[in-house]
Amino acid sequence: MPFSFEQAQVGDAGTLPGARVSAADIVSFAERYDPQDFHLDPELARETFVGELIASGWHTCALAMRAIADGLLAGSTGLGAPGIEEVQWLRPVRPGDVLSVRYEVLEKKVSRSRPGMGLVRFRFDTINQHGETAMTQTNWIMFGLADVQEPA
């Protein structure tokens, strides 16, 4: 269901389905973007103090982004995020985990600097199949307005 800036209200919430994360997925991301031993290879990971293969936190961010793009932003007037206020990596993401992203609308405003743009502040909680929160994230997302108001 594409997100509508105009229809959104503070307190709106929902759950976006995500993917099952395989060991191959974890290694594939880590090889290119976070080649620390505990993300890179199950054997190497076992020899570290972490003791097991776990996903890079940045991979968890990327997986959440996919869920948000597919479930919230597809078909919307989304224009990306200016940044991320905070991410907390609370629990490891392991091979076989199935992630979903719970979102909540925290704030909404029209841009004063850019005509035709609105911004929505979200909280995103990435949750595993046990209902545990793996990651929390807070950020604004920019949206094109349906009616572009010309400056007075």
Add this chain to the structure above:
Amino acid sequence: MWFEDVEPGTRTELGSHRFEAQDIITFAQIYDPQPFHLSEEGAAATHFGRLCASGWHTAGAWMRLMVEHRRRLAAQAVARGETMARLGPSPGFRNLVWARPVFAGDTIRYSSTVISKRRSGSKPGWGLVFHRNEGINQNGEPAFAFDGCVFWECRDKV
């Protein structure tokens, strides 16, 4: 190099990464399939104007260069006959800013500056190191920045 040896104020140039159009598209297809990250046409319809990299791709390139830097530190320690401290997963980050689009063909030069450190209350024998990380494009303009932190093993376990 132990937590005790980390000096606030230390700045490290991590290296550069050139964002090729095909890599931008490949990353976005898997992790960030918004139109402005998938094609020039998709980007032209927005204020971005041109194909640009997912902000998470920009962050991933930083992380790769940081890990390579840490491996060099570890190799230098081993060459001196010393032990390199273990570095742990990060608890998270704050204040990430995507100041300007990273367009296909842009080269981002990344750096990391140690801001502060403290011993961890939750992990005895470990400290937390806080660092400010930046990416500057070939025009000298800031494209990316964030405040990160990482668990760093202490020489003194108590």
